[in-house]
Amino acid sequence: MRERRRDYELMFIISPLRSSEEDITTSIGRVHQAITAAGGEVVNTDQGAPWGRRKFAYPIREYAEGEASRRAFSEGFYVLCHFSLPAARIPDLERSLKLNDAVLRYLLTLVDARGQVPPGSPSVALGATASANGDEAVEDDEEEDEGEEDEFEDEDAEPEEA
Secondary structure (H helix, E strand, O other), X not given: OOOOEEEEEEEEEEOOOOOOHHHXXXXXXXXXXXXXXXXXXXXXXXXXXXXXXXXXXXXXXXXXXXXOOEEEEEEEEEEEXXXXXXXXXXXXXXXXXXXXXXXXXXXXXXXXXXXXXXXXXXXXXXXXXXXXXXHHHHHHHHXXXXXXXXXXXXXXXXXXXX
């Protein structure tokens, strides 16, 4: 029985100790090897803008290679990777990411294929139909509001004496 392959997105941060271009390329290659060793196929990798070297919102304390205590890192190199992999092989991939000294943090998410435009393809003009539908909905709401105002005006009127 063949396992169903799913599309995943992996965002990982490479340690700033690996600052040279060669070290970054090697670290990305190790992650790609871990994906292919788990039976996956890398679709694309994005390390350009807006990713690349960025400052963190807060310092991350992590063990550096060869050091006995944790070190505070304030920046890192962000990489976004899209790949497909059988769902049963995800624990193997996560284990290899945790053991990789170059990876400070990672976030692995399942890409929902329903209603998604694949990366790199031209966008469909869904915005135009959505805004047209949104305008109609606003007009309907305005008509309902006018009816509600009449009701409130009647309530504010002074009671008539008989």
